[in-house]
Amino acid sequence: MITLTNVSKTYGNSNKKAVDSQTWEIPDGSITGFIGPNGAGKSTTLKMITGIVTPDEGSIVINGHDIVKEPIAAKKQFGFVSDSPDKFLRLKGIEYLRFCADVYEVPEAQRRERIDMFASRFGLTDALSSRIMSYSHGMRQKLMVIGALLHNPSVWILDEPLTGLDPGSSFALKEMMREHAAAGNSVLFSTHILEIAERLCDYVAIINHGRIVFRGTLEQLRARYSGEMSLENIFLEMTSHA
Numbered sequence: 001m002i003t004l005t006n007v008s009k010t011y012g013n014s015n016k017k018a019v020d021s022q023t024w025e026i027p028d029g030s031i032t033g034f035i036g037p038n039g040a041g042k043s044t045t046l047k048m049i050t051g052i053v054t055p056d057e058g059s060i061v062i063n064g065h066d067i068v069k070e071p072i073a074a075k076k077q078f079g080f081v082s083d084s085p086d087k088f089l090r091l092k093g094i095e096y097l098r099f100c101a102d103v104y105e106v107p108e109a110q111r112r113e114r115i116d117m118f119a120s121r122f123g124l125t126d127a128l129s130s131r132i133m134s135y136s137h138g139m140r141q142k143l144m145v146i147g148a149l150l151h152n153p154s155v156w157i158l159d160e161p162l163t164g165l166d167p168g169s170s171f172a173l174k175e176m177m178r179e180h181a182a183a184g185n186s187v188l189f190s191t192h193i194l195e196i197a198e199r200l201c202d203y204v205a206i207i208n209h210g211r212i213v214f215r216g217t218l219e220q221l222r223a224r225y226s227g228e229m230s231l232e233n234i235f236l237e238m239t240s241h242a
């Protein structure tokens with residue numbers, strides 16, 4: 001469970017808040033989709049939740065641990081996949097995964113079992129002995145997902161995780177997200193693809209100009225609008241106003 005209370009962030013000398021007084025939560029046992037226009041503040045919010053960027057105001061608590069006051073305890077709670085998978089390019093895939101397992105102190109037997117399971121589900125087993133620089137974007141993305149989930153964190157935080165994945169891998173990751181939430185854990189992911197949010201999420205949070213303009217179920221969202229409006233039209237309506 002993640003709880004944000006009155007969280008704000010302004011970058012440098014900007015006179016505009018990138019994130020503005022956000023108070024909302026990501027509950028256990030569910031998938032929350034985070035959607036909003038370009039520059040709305042999604043990545044900044046995710047970077048604050050994961051301790052990469054420090055909020056100017058407010059607090060973020062992950063499974064009872066404040067990310068600013070107890071960063072190590074809070075960081076042990078989650079796995080984070082950033083929107084850029086182009087990292088550690090000189091390492092072989094298996095070396096990167098062993099590095100992640102070492103950082104998170106995953107015991108030898110468990111790391112082997114999890115690497116084998118994830119690599120098999122993503123069709124990445126044969127590529128693990130090659131250098132990451134030889135991987136396609138989608139292969140790098142899948143490797144980053146495996147590295148983030150190796151320590152079996154209860155909270156998954158994924159910044160546009162499905163971008164660049166082929167249909168089989170996209171299906172596998174969505175299935176894993178559903179399984180993880182069904183086991184009582186929380187999954188938060190950002191996406192620009194409304195159909196994915198519509199099919200996959202228990203809750204959606206819509207952000208515009210740094211503020212959460214809606215957070216609830218799709219049924220609650222639709223109930224606000226009359227007729228048979230598509231999620232796309234609702235989204236456009238909600239984010240076309242400042």
Ligand SMILES: Nc1ncnc2c1ncn2[C@@H]1O[C@H](COP(=O)(O)OP(=O)(O)OP(=O)(O)O)[C@@H](O)[C@H]1O
Binds near residue numbers: 039042043
């Ligand atoms: N490092 C930074 N320095 C200064 N301004 C930044 C920085 N990162 C983001 N911003 C600004 O903060 C605002 C929110 O950006 P952010 O990247 O959080 O949006 P986003 O919703 O993730 O966008 P996108 O959908 O395009 O990825 C934008 O106005 C952006 O220009």
